[in-house]
Every structure is written in C-alpha cells, then in structure tokens.
Amino acid sequence: MNFKSASQIYVFMSFMMALGNSIMFTTSGIYHVASLGLNPFELVLMGTILELTVLIFEGITGVVADTYSRKVSVIIGMFILGAGFAVEGSILWLHGLVSVISVFAWVVISQLLFGIGWTFVSGANTAWMVDEAGEERAGTILMKSQRMSLVASLMGIACSVGLSTASPNLTFLAGGFLYAALGVALVFWMKETKFMRKQHALQESHFKRMLGTWLEGAGVVRRQPLLLAMVAVTLLGGAASEGYDRLWQSLLITGIGLPDLPVSLAAWFGIVSAAATLLGLAGVRLAEKKMDMASRRMVSVAMFWFTLIRVAAILSLAAATNFVWALLSVLVVSAARSVSEPVYDTWLNMNLESKTRATVLSMVSQSDALGQTAGGPVVGWIGSRLSVRASVLTAGVLLLPVLGVFGRMARRKKSHQQNQS
Known part of the structure; x- marks a missing residue:
C-alpha cells in the first residue's frame, strides 16, 4: 500500500478504528456487567458522562484542528483514545493497586479519556x-x-468473541493497543500539505486565535440557513438514535420475544449484528457503483x-408483532x-469552507451529543411510563424533520439546475 x-x-485509519471498536464493543456488556459488576443505572450514567464530555470538548478540539x-x-x-x-x-x-478509587470511578476516568480523545479525532x-484529496473525491x-x-x-466480531472468552478485559486492552499503534503509524505516514495556518494569528494569544476560528465557524453556520437547520435537526437525530440504539434489543427480548431455539442471547445478537453488517456492506457497495458522489443534487x-x-x-419495528x-x-x-453515514458526511463537507471545516464538523457533532444527552433520557422516560414500543415510535417521529431539510435541499438543487439549463 x-x-x-x-x-x-x-x-x-477508518479500517483500524472500526476494527478496534468492533473488538471492544461487541462484547463490552459482558465485561461491564459480569466482570466489573456495573448496575443498570451505572451503565446509563457511563454513557451520559461520555456524551457530556464530547459535548464540552468537541468545540474546543475542533478549533484546535x-x-x-x-x-x-x-x-x-x-x-488519548488508546x-x-x-x-x-x-x-x-x-x-487493586489504588483501592481508594472505586471501580466505577475508574470507569468514569476511562470515559472521560474516551470522550476527549474522540473529540480530537x-x-x-x-x-x-477533504483538504488533501479534494472535495470532488471526498464522497x-x-x-x-x-x-x-x-x-x-x-x-x-470474531476477534471480540475469542478474546472475551479468554478474558473479557482483553478486548479493551487490544483496542487500546490498536489505537496507540495507529497513532504511531500516523506520525510517520500522515502528511499535511494543504492546510494553511493563518499567518497573522502567530502574534496573537492561543485563546484569541482559537476564539477567532470558532467565531468564523459559527459565522459559516449562521450564513447558511440549511446548515443551521441541519445543526438544529441533528439535536433531534441524536435523541432519536440514542433512544433507538438503547431500546431495540429490549423490544426484541421483552416486547416481541426471541424464537424458542437452543441459541444463547449473546449468540442471537451476534448473529443479528453480523447480518446487519453484511447487509450494510452490500448496500454501501451498491451505492458506490450507482451514485455520483460529486453531484450535490444526487447526494441530497x-x-x-x-x-x-x-x-x-x-x-415498522414499533408496530411489529x-x-x-x-x-x-x-x-x-x-x-x-x-449507507447514509458517508453520504451525509459528503453532503456536509460540500457546504463547508476549508478554513473552518473541522470547527463546523465539531459543532455538528456537538449538536448530536447534546441531542443524545438531553433527548435520549426523554425517549427512555416515555418507555418507562408507557412502553418500549412507544419509545421506539418516538425515536422514529423525531427523525421526521430531517426529511423536510433534505427534501428542501433537493428541490433547491433541482431548481438551480433548471435555471442554469
């Protein structure tokens, strides 16, 4: 290569990060519950701490970039992730080494590092x-x-099952090693030739430089109504995804029921995860062949x-019987x-300026974290007050405004093309 x-x-980079994440998170529940003994409240609180960390640091680290x-x-x-x-x-x-710090306190420390590290990336x-390869090739x-x-x-998935069988904590140690090794590799392989640091900023304080970049990024969002709408809609998307991701397994187990077959619960969800990944892989491959990722209208x-x-x-899942x-x-x-994740990233980058790209992308991610932190518990509360089905239904409804944003964008691109012709 x-x-x-x-x-x-x-x-x-994407391949190695996905490999590390899959190794760690496929069987993370076994480690957190069986080995560390975390209760349901601590599991939810762990996720909340992670999202709050992302929410606080995302804007800062994007400005640094x-x-x-x-x-x-x-x-x-x-x-930091490693x-x-x-x-x-x-x-x-x-x-065992520092017993005055509880197990959950160590979990909190790890989530803080996870959140801060992720915001830098x-x-x-x-x-x-996008800067190095060009916007036309980004999609x-x-x-x-x-x-x-x-x-x-x-x-x-296969590595995670094998390592977890030997010892549940090995998955996280392996993931940490992969991330650290990737960091070392990028020191030597990653070149930055298109990024231009502002010359006048060299005489300014670090705080003034970063504040100026943040204000420029905020101005980009403010000047583009659709981008501003997308940041707002991301709040709803974050709430919807948090609610759905936390509850679809619960709905299958308690609301619908799994088939009465000699297959363990872990194996069932491993099978579902593998099937979903294969289907997503086929969808992405088809989209690669059929879509012109350089066309703004097609992407919208x-x-x-x-x-x-x-x-x-x-x-449909909420109504399933x-x-x-x-x-x-x-x-x-x-x-x-x-399939939509890379298409969405392409759409977003098509509407950003190079000098504030990382800052605006971080603002969007920050909006998603806020939606997950604030909206996720609301979707969960609906489930506890009414039913899990009601929560899943709410998650679907929360995504409806996104349709209006992309529909409006597609109509604008079509009108623009017609006017040009």
Missing part, C-alpha cells in the same frame, strides 16, 4: 482528508472507507430517501444508516 496517498491513509493542525489533532486523539481504552481494560488491576480526520473516499469499516467490523436526494427508509423501518417482522425492520434500519 502507498501510504503517501491521503485517500489510502484515511481508509486505513482548524487553528493549528488537523494532523496533530488526530494523532493526539489516537493516543490510553482511555487501556485504562478501561485494566480497571480491576488499577482498583472527530471532524479533524475528515477535514484533513468516493468516504464511501470506500465505510465499506472497509464494515469489513473490519465483521473481523472484529439520496439523503432524503435513506432518511425516509430509516424512519419507515423504525416505525412477530420476530421476523421486527428482525427485518432492524436490518433495514442498520443498512440505511450504514
């Missing part, structure tokens, strides 16, 4: 790739990286249809999300 190519480095260096931001993030996952995998040993990695690269990430996820139209399919599938119906709905939701 020619690691001088920005596109290949980005795809390799736009003000100083996208490459440096990504590499710092990889090492440290966070290593801490999480070593909690029992660390607790989020936005900066995509902004670096194709994002689609390929998504396909390779899904392949890595399949590989990670595709996002409208993918969002519509996702909403319909979530509502048998396992097959529910399973098909879950698979369609997963496939639509897998």
